[in-house]
Amino acid sequence: MHQQHGRRRIAVVAGADVLQIHEHDVHRIQGGDPRQRRSTVEAIDWYARGRVVGVGEPRAVFRTAEPMLRTDDHHQADAWRAAQQVDVAATQPVHAGLIREQRDALAGDDMDRVRQQHLDPGSYLRTHAGRRTDGAGDHHEQRERMRAHRLLVVVAVLGCAGGQTVGRTARPVPRSSSPVPTVSVDSLLASLSVRQQVGQLVIPWLSGSYTALDDSLFQVAARWVDSLEVGGLIISVGSPFDIATKLNALQQRSRLPLLVSADLEWGAGMRVVGATAFPQIMAVGATGDPHDAYTIGAAAGVEGRAVGIHVNFAPDADVNNNPANPIINIRSFGEDPHTVSRLVAEYVRGLHEHGMLATLKHFPGHGDTQTDSHIGLPVITAGYARLDSLELVPFRAGIAAGADVVMSAHIAFPALTGSNDPGTLSAAVLTGLLRDSLRFTGLVATDALTMGAIVAKYGAGEATVRAFLAGSDLLLMPADPDSAVLAMTAAVAAGRVTPERLAQSVRRVLEIKRRLGLLERRTVPLDSILRVVGSKRFQDAANDVAVRSLTLVRDVGGRLHALRARARRLALIAYADEANSSVGLFLTDLLRQGGDTVEYFRLWPMSGTLSYDSARATIARAPATVFVANVRPISWKGNIALPDSLAQLITVTDTARPTVLVSLGSPYLLNQTPTVRSYVIAWSGVRASERAVALALLGRVPIGGHLPTRIPPDYPLGWGVIVPAAEP
Known part of the structure; x- marks a missing residue:
């Protein structure tokens, strides 16, 4: 620390191998008030510690990545793999997620380029272009002269920073052969005030879409980081570069690294536009192949880490044993708890082996409800014996596989708790059942604290305190982050x-950040995104899962077989909610490319009489009709069903002409259309699923999936009509 003219000036840069302190005018750097005496700390590692998985590396993605877990985090592989205890920390640990220390022969020149380019995300944000600094020229020489005079090695820099303001600019420094000093979690924790400790537990929601640094929406997030000192963020939909640059900017501002999470249930494409979108995970239940669950986890891990996401709020460990459930449905692997357990464990393994933390949700089980907890409070009246034999089975498997986080359910379990308080606010559920009985030692996260089951009764601040007292560590999406911090600090x-209980949760958060390597490197290199996100390898894997998951439930009279036999003239009637504006369009294009003449018409939830009249006219002009319906769980909607008008149209059309009903979502549409003679389930509205349907209708792929859930009253678990591909 340097004292000059009454001001302290310090800037710390964490290089790949050494922490260095250089003198800078701290007030010029951060735009602070020169009258205040404060220090500025920068902790950014600008050097990739080895290789980044790229598109042209055939085996690299599915190899075991660097171990980010310690020796006490083991999991048991399934019987279809070699049955052995796997110690994921058995090799030399490297912490930075996607980053490897060992050179891979498959990487070739691509990795050399990644290793040699020193990308400055700060410059990228300032100029909207990725500036590379090659360590040459006058700037490099000046920096070397500064190093010669002012280099200090720091053992616990952040521990000395206290509550002081964090620097918001950074510059690359040359690689050094010195080791990176270990930052102690104990010293970090000791440096935090009560308010700062509380901030580490608060995880606000952040849009992933582009915003300028001076945009009001970005400034709100910046204030969370600067003032509330939140511990992390949950990122929503955006492009890969928008998400990565926004997170890099906020990581640079933050005193401690931010733990970034996202819902990537069916792959990073769920939140990252252009990343790989697999079918919903019930499709994996339909294939019955645990490797598909592993693959989705692996792809989500690689692509998510590439844009700066560390925690996947997945897999969903719920057993979907209630067909009327409006919010789980195809988000679950299925109805059989043992199958769900096997797939959950493999999904967790896929995430872990590719640098991502895994979350089990929604504890102790959200499958047997008929109420959307975003709107109201579901109540499950089952006692412990039923939960133990059904809902808890996948959670046990996920915990044994080493899951890092468990997310609570906003559901009342009066037989367990003796009250109608939601599980998120119940110590009997989160402490007694999860911690004590299931011996879970990781992080406990609330489900979104904005949800109606919580906010309507308790209010934003009190709900936060109650969730923490029940046993939560991460307070996810509080309705008002300021109120959450104030309420917790007041509590x-x-x-x-108690200070001891607060410190216990904060220690868990800091330890997770340490294990992830975020204390050494918190930003992501932007140039790796193009080689990782949406790579052909992952897209091919998604297409493969989609084809093998296709499930033919019924084909009375061989109508589907007849449609596959020749080029046809079809009416294609597509239905989805407003969020899926393109439903059926990709399918239509592929059928036309295959030789069919297709007339497309779109229906919406709000379609009225005139729209349905137009749909009937479209149907009348073609000898055969295909209905495709993307009915899926949607928060705040409260039901998951076809509109009655559409169900009636499907039924009437089926009696008059060859008709095939294709579900791009919920498997239970047959309950509303019980007489339809040909029914195919594709499980999802993503492009991979529409592609699979087109290939099946054209006869180019077999149909061989099996139901992972019953369709009462006629179709049991495991049902599926097997149809080979048509002969050329």
Whole structure:
């Protein structure tokens, strides 16, 4: 630290192998008030520690990545793999997610280029172009002269920073052969005030879409980081570069690294536009292949880490044993708890072996409800014996596989708790059942605290305190982050929350950040995104899962077989909610490319009489009709069903002409159209699923999936009509 003219000036840069301190004018760097005496700390590692998985590396993605878990985190492989305890920390640990220390012969020149380019995300954000600094020229020489005079090695820099303001600019430094000093979690924890500790537990929601640095929406997030000192963010939909640059900018501002999470249930494409979108995970239940679950986890891990996401709020470990459930449905692997367990464990393994933390949700089980917890409070009346034999089975398997986080359910379990309080606010559920009985030692996260089952009764601040007292560590998406921090801080001051209990949760958060390597490197190199996100390898894997998951439930009279026999003239009637504006269009294009003449018409949830009249006219002009319906769980909607008008149209059309009903989502549409004679389930509205349907209708692929859930009253678990591909 240097004292000059009454001001302290310090800037710390964490290089790949050494922490270095250089003098800078701290107030010029951060635009602070020169009258305030404060220090500025920068902790950015600008050097990739080895290789980044790329498109042209055939085996690299599915190899075991660097171990980010310690020796006490083991999992048991399934019987279809070699049955052995796997110690994921058995090799030399490297912490930075996608980054490897060992050179891979498959990487070739691509990795050399990644290793040699020193990308400055700060420059990218300032100029909207990725600036590379090659360590040459006058700037490099000046920096070397500064190093010669002012180099200090720091052992616990962040521990010395206290509550002081964080620097917001950074510059690359040359690689050094010195080791990176270990930052102690104990020293970090000791440096935090009560308010700062509380901030580490709060995880606000952040849009992933582009915003300028001076945009009001970005400034709100910047204030969360600067003032509330939140511990992390949950990122929503955006492009890969928008998400990565926004997260890099916020990581640079943050005193401690941010733990970034996202819902990537069916792959990074669920939130990252252009990343790989697999079918919904019930499709994996239909294939019955655990390797498909592993593959989705692997792809989500690689692509998510490439844009700066560390925690996947997946897999969904719920057993979908209630067909009327409006919010789980195809988000679950299925109805059989043992099958779900096997697939959950493989999904967790796929995430772990590719640098991503895994979450089990929604504890202790959200499958047997008929109420959307975003709207109201579901109640499950089953006792412990039923939960133990059904809902808890996949959670046990996921915990044994080493899952890092468990997310609570906003559901009341009166037989367990003796009250109608939601499980998120119940110590009997989160502490007694999860911690004590299931011996889970990782992070406990609330489901979104904006949900109606919580906010309507308790309010934003009180709900946060109650969730923490019940046993939560991460307070996800509070309705008002400021109120959450204030309420928690007040609860500590009033003695409702003890300092020891607060420190216990904060220590878990800091330890996770340390294990992820975020104390050494918190930003992502932007140039790796193009080689990783949406790569052909993952797209091919998604297409393969989609084809093998196709399930033919019924084909009375061989109508589907007849349609596959020749080029046809078809009416294609597509239905989806407003969020899926392109449903059926890709399918239509592929059928036309295959030789069919297809007339397309789109229906919406709000379609009225005139729209249905137009649909009937479209149907009348073609000798055969294909209905495709993307009915899926949607938060705040409260039901998952076809509109009655559409169900009636399907039924009437089926009596008059050859008709095939294709579900691009919920398997239960047959309950509303019980007389339809040909029914195919594709499980999802993503392009991979529409492609699979087109290939099946053209006769180019077999149909061989099996139901992972019953369709009452006629179709049992495991049902499926097997149809080979048509002969050329």
